[in-house]
């Protein structure tokens with residue numbers, strides 16, 4: 136039985152295969168609409184979500200499966216004081232796969248130790264978000280043709296942004312050797328992660344304070360929102376909340392084939408007038424999340440293209 140708790144749980148070959156399978160599913164979703172007949176996904180969201188939760192639900196339904204779960208932990212027995220371990224144990228009787236988001240870092244890992252069915256981490260605190268990484272990679276492959284070989288800038292809350300933490304590690308594994316990091320001083324990439332990128336993957340990190348410093352030289356701009364819910368006090372958040380914003384004006388000097396990505400939700404870091412620019416692909420990115428999650432569900436349940444012979 137496999138779990139997906141952090142991107143390193145899958146080899147590079149497996150990740151690329153998931154991306155390619157997702158692209159096939161995107162091209163012809165109907166071909167897979169019975170793959171998960173009689174299968175049930177338990178969707179356990181202890182933290183808010185729009186895209187991750189509903190794209191997983193949609194993915195399971197497009198595969199012909201069913202979904203149970205909650206998106207407000209206050210409606211579950213967690214509210215009565217039940218431990219995560221007990222909740223997870225019983226889920227094995229009700230479902231075939233668990234997709235779980237939790238504010239505590241490490242909670243999905245703990246869940247996987249008590250689970251009799253595969254567990255997928257749909258985001259744990261400011262730690263990891265491996266299925267957003269799959270979503271990001273399928274988007275990069277769709278628009279840029281390959282996963283590696285691009286100059287990527289990450290912009291925004293690099294300290295708490297779990298999507299950045301998962302994606303930058305994975306792109307480094309795929310061989311990307313240089314990243315531009317655009318953030319205010321207070322929201323820089325954590326130093327342990329920086330050290331890992333440099334020591335383990337020989338990556339060069341270029342830190343700059345403004346988007347304008349890098350915009351004309353990059354192939355991919357990965358924007359993120361300031362993670363308000365991870366701040367310890369409101370004053371620190373208010374000080375930083377408008378520290379950067381991508382506008383149409385700033386895009387003027389960017390390459391014509393650059394792409395702007397964002398895991399969403401956007402708060403105010405991308406002006407609405409950027410949406411019509413052909414380089415803005417963040418809504419398409421959300422769409423692609425459904426197809427790569429279809430591929431992931433099929434892999435973990437060993438159905439459809441992943442059926443064992």
Ligand code: NCD
Nearest residue numbers: 186187258298360398399400
């Ligand atoms: C991200 C998350 O939850 O980490 N959203 C998502 O899953 N698409 C990004 C965010 O909340 O800023």
